[in-house]
Amino acid sequence: MTDQRTLPVMRSASVLALACALLLPGVAHGAAARESTVIELTTLEVADGTQVTFSGEVVSEALRDGEDRVWLNVLDEGVAIGVNMPAEMAEKVSVFGDHRNDGDVVRVTGVYNEACRTHGGDMDVHAETVDVLEQGGERTLEPQAWKGVVGLLGLVAAFIGSRRLRRMRETV
């Protein structure tokens, strides 16, 4: 038997339960999908040993770590972090960032180590998945001719000055 007075309370509780069932997985999913940044990792804002997801540009080259693993250094907002992974996982990356190229932008998911025991205490991420978000490409580098003109004029002036200095030396 249900008391008439408890009915509205039960109805409210049912609505609340339904709302929780529908909304909380969404909230939980949102939390899992939140990406970290390299700056957050390197400024110790993420707990040691947690799984993280972050994005950034791969710079310079893949560096060998033993027989079948490599390091990729991933740059974001001027700060880079080393990502350790199986060599075949790194094969997805085709362009590495340097003076001439912007490197591939990758999304890395892996375990964040504030001081990795297997790598001499280095801060790193051991990757579980790596996805290329954006293909890298050539950077626009335009030589500015005015610099060359000013430089050559300066060198000519210095040459004339050096001849004058030599004459002064001869007359002293």
Place this chain on the structure above:
Amino acid sequence: MWVAPQKRDARVIAHYTGILVVGVGLAMIVPLITAVSLGEWDAALDYLFGMGIACAAGMALALVSPPDQPLDRTNALIVTALAWFAASVTAAVPLAVSGNYASYLDALFDAMSGLTTSGLTLVQDLDHMAYSHNMWRHFLHLIGGQGIVVAAVSIAIGLRGGAVSLYIAEGRDEKILPNVMHTSRFIWFVTAVYVTLGTAALAGVNLFSGMEPTRAGLHAFWATVACYDTGGFGPQSMNALYYHSWAFEFVTVLLMIAGTLNFNLHADIWRGDRWEIFRNIEARAWAANVAILSAFAALGLGSTLLFSDTMSVLRKGVYHVLSANTGTGHQTLYTAQWVGDYGGLAMGAVILAMAFGGMASSTAGGIKSLRLGLIVKGVVLRVRESLAPSSAVVRAKFHHLTDRELTPTLLDSALLVFVLYMVTYISGALVGAAYGYPIGEALFESISATANVGLSTGVTSPAMPAGLKILYILQMWAGRLEFVALLTLFASLVISVRRKRSQRS
């Protein structure tokens, strides 16, 4: 008596400063060749521009006075102090137009840091920087490490009248060979041997890591120069952490130690007198210093949760004590980890290692182990005097190249420099704290700048206040010249201004 500089003095000073500035301009040929050979045409024009400005400005100064005028001791000190600043001002020009610096002040900061072999940096987007710009940054370590004057004297670029005075004024006291030109060339010869060996070893490590040959060679050369000249710049934003290699760290530690050895000791070893290094008070004081501070760092790291295993103690503890003590400043930690992860005792050991510094007549900075050794000897002497009968004559002897007696003059000189360093360390820390930085981090950074180390807790960044950038430039400059030359320059400026005022009134 305070002697006011005359017009003739000013002209002679301008002439020699100008010659040294021309030398810096000519040195830009190295990054220019790098740029041309690697097809970095945008950067090549930066160096053509820089060369033109430096050579024209330097020559204009040189023409102010007839050449080969004699240079007295005071003027030599002023030229030396000015030359380091003028060299930085001109060396900064190609960096400032590279697009990797937010302002000319930031480029000047890096040029001063490069020449004084400090290694603190305000560069932006370093991972995309041209090879030629990295070549210049590291080449500045090479020129500054050996000394601007030593570099100029050894290639004989028009310093004839003032070579000896300038050599001494730069803080050099090596008389390894009969004249300064031969001694300067010997210093460069020793440097060339270490740089060749270091580059070969690190190139091997880099090739094994998978770098392509050109990059492997360039990175090896830069890391060698940065370590042997105890500079600390790196071509990647992650500094030494970029390489993820214990072999790389091991070779660089050997180079750091070679870089901190007194050139006189290098000469003795070269001549076959290997026992000198075991008898020398400076080498002993340095070894004791490093051993004690490494033990403290190990003890400190042992109490942390993160760095307590043996490998971490070696790679994060001893490595950073050596990097700090030799004045190199390579680091394998992120700046936030100094405060967040490293622990107070270990960080204290690194701070003391920076403050004490390596050996005199080397590329290292800081108070120097010879002075510390003499001060300790002096303290022991005082205690012995107190315990001895009043009629007894108590003496202290030490061995530094020859057997010598510890005189009050030697002890006073060591204490004076010690006090000047301590005052500068603390003053810089107080200014940093006044800008709002935590006092511990401000002290760390102030010592790092003054002792020309380059380790950073993150205070040094493009976003820091301009006033603090200028302060650190002054600290790096003063620390490299061990204060006397810079104080002479400022004193002569004050005297000149006063004299002009009194003439007007």
